Amino acid sequence: MELRHLHYFIIVAEELHFGRAAERLQMTQPPLSQQIKQLENEIGVDLFKRTKRHVELTTAGKMFLNDAKQALSLLDQAVDTAQRAQRGEIGHIAVGFVGSATYDILPDIVREFRRKFPDVSIELQELSTPDQIKALHDGYLDIGMVHPPINSSMITTEILLRGKCALSMPKNHPLAKKEAIYLKDLVDIPFIVVSRDIWPALYDDFVSLFQDAGFTPKIVQEANEYQMVLGLVSAGIGIGVVPSTAEKNFNLDVVYKEIEDYPLNAILSVAYRKTDENPSLKRFIDISKEIGQKYMID
DSSP, X not given: OOHHHHHHHHHHHHHSOHHHHHHHHTSOHHHHHHHHHHHHHHXXXXXXXXXXXXXXXXXXXXXXXXXXXXXXXXXHHHHHHHHHHHTTSEEEEEEEEOGGGGGTTHHHHHHHHHHHOTEEEEEEEEOOHHHHHHHHHHTSOSEEEEOSXXXXXXXXXXXXXXXXXXXXXXXXXXXXXXXXXXXXXGTTOEEEEEOTTTOHHHHHHHHHHHHHTTSOOEEEEEESSHHHHHHHHHTTSOEEEEEGGGGGGOOTTEEXXXXXXXOOEEEEEEEEEXXXXXXXXXXXXXXXXXXXXHHHHO
């Protein structure tokens, strides 16, 4: 059975007149009659009662009409679904992110993506950069928001955001009262930083900053994420090095200061498999870049 047979049958059933049906189909009447006869022979039932002046559906024809319309409707729906999936308008995407992204660009990206593509489900997972790269390799994530650099031949990374870092300190710390903090003020100050395994670029930049000035930073504790840094800062263990957006944590016991003469950068990138063909992935990346550009401008 061919789809055109069903289409021809439905038109004839609606018109109950082979001549008018042929006109709608922009064909002559004899080939149309032949196509309908072929359909009847194939399914083994008479679909129409025919006289010289009258055409009507048989009982079998009436039942077949209902199911034929449903079949074509389902087919149209299937085609539409496939086309939308190809365009990335429906589907599923698994997104990993470092904790700092939740106080920065991630909410705006997710909000805009859901607005434009409400039929794509988003699975969000907070993971460290190394865990995201492993999940990308294993196929559990489609995209990650990570701290570069990433050394993997399987992964592509693109910078989304270049932000600033700040020093976080208890509000009663002597440096918290200074209007401006310079590198020379930080000699022999105990620091809490995110581990190099977790955020290598920031760790190396921070250490190099001090070494270039002729001394070594006094790192007393390393943490897996910057939220842990803030907790240790609140406990009075030392001064933390965190993204400036950490201030959105609303921790009343912590204040934030930048190093006036040597600003530190916090870079956020998107990472994804080079071979990933998920159409929704490209949509998510495009929106991420659009939002990232707005942040850069601001």
